[in-house]
Amino acid sequence: MENFVDGNEATETADWEDVGEDKIPMVLAEMAKEGKDSIYILNSIRRIMKWSAKCPEVEMKMYRPKNIQWRSSVIVTAEGKLDVAFIFSPYKSCSFLLSAIRENGIIKMENQPMVYFGVPEEFFGHLEHEIISGEFTAAWSFVFNSYWLPPETAKKFKVDVPTGFTISRLDPSHASTVNSVWPYASASSLALVYDTILVNETAGLFEEKNSRLVSWILHVYYGLGMLYTEKEYRRRGYGTIMVKALSKRLAENGAEINLLAKEDNVEANSVFQKLGFQATGPVMVIQIQSRS
Structure with missing residues (x-):
């Protein structure tokens, strides 16, 4: 993950938009350009898409920043019988992800989802702190190694x-x-x-x-x-x-x-x-x- 931004740009708050079904393939194609850094979250999103197609009780939504500067970032949520969220960002900044968690209500914490973070490892602590600093906490939190099999x-x-x-x-x-x-x-x-x-x-x-x-x-x-x-x-x-x-x-x-x-x-x-x-x-x- 080698997408760097300068200090001033990194403090911007990004608004997020709901990605329409017709644009999801384009967003996934953009994610795929990040190579192995995106492969785990990318394939997990594809599995969630197949799951929601088979189980109407599961509703999947995809979001991305409106600011083109952060366009390779994606948040996908699944709600219903399955409550999970996947967050991917290759950028050396996490301020706009914090705004999505803190202000935009994209991830419905009241559903007590399981949240997967595919972001630069140095931001794990910041994001975890943001999630558990309010009325919610972590039942557990672990760092895993992700693998792909050719x-x-x-x-x-x-x-x-x-x-x-x-x-x-x-x-x-x-x-x-x-x-x-x-x-x-x-x-x-x-x-x-x-x-x-x-x-x-x-x-x-x-x-x-x-x-x-x-x-x-x-x-x-x-x-x-x-x-x-x-x-x-x-x-x-x-x-x-x-x-x-x-x-x-x-x-x-x-x-x-x-x-x-x-x-x-x-x-x-x-x-x-x-x-x-x-x-x-x-x-x-x-x-x-x-x-x-």
């Missing part, structure tokens, strides 16, 4: 199914099991897991003898996620098998493959890099929560 790499994956097991999609009856062990589960996350299983690709490893689900992964709006293996089945490589199986299927269907890994999870980052995932920069994620 489709040609995924298509070459060899998926070795362990003897006595089979790989197949999850069904909605598995939603409660998945949600019960997801570290970021909330009061509304069961519905998210249920809808994800309904509308997106998933992969599960099942014992043939009793159909027990022992390992799984879902293609969530933020990329590959909710990866989990039951404790007594760990250290057998089942998690890696799940990543390969779902990535290969997504690539064959023409979908982009992204994921997030916590910065301090050395083992996970190492595994993803060995599989061919390419680092695309840090992303800060904040789960908003009311102080009351």
Whole structure:
């Protein structure tokens, strides 16, 4: 992210405009010009678009600054059964993003969304402070490494199914099991897991003898996620098998493959890099929560 502005320009307050549906492809094309810095947020927006098309209960809106100086910046919100926001900006300034959060009401904090920041890392602290300095706070806040997997790499994956097991999609009856062990589960996350299983690709490893689900992964709006293996089945490589199986299927269907890994999870980052995932920069994620 190498878009610099001088000190005077950086203090301007930018007004934001709602991007009409007909202009969204143009805005996404502008984002794509930022290369790997934009790829995670860009593909997440595309996933949100597909989600809202399949789930009418989810309303997506896109905003960008009216000032042409900041035109590569984008805020996308999804409201309804899914409450999230994605913020992307390549600029070495965050004053106009602060104005969007503080004054424009673009992100409806009262909905307690999960907010993803794809901005220069030096601004993470400023933006987090702005969000939690009022009547809202953070239930949690983490910095993740974002990754992208080239489709040609995924298509070459060899998926070795362990003897006595089979790989197949999850069904909605598995939603409660998945949600019960997801570290970021909330009061509304069961519905998210249920809808994800309904509308997106998933992969599960099942014992043939009793159909027990022992390992799984879902293609969530933020990329590959909710990866989990039951404790007594760990250290057998089942998690890696799940990543390969779902990535290969997504690539064959023409979908982009992204994921997030916590910065301090050395083992996970190492595994993803060995599989061919390419680092695309840090992303800060904040789960908003009311102080009351």
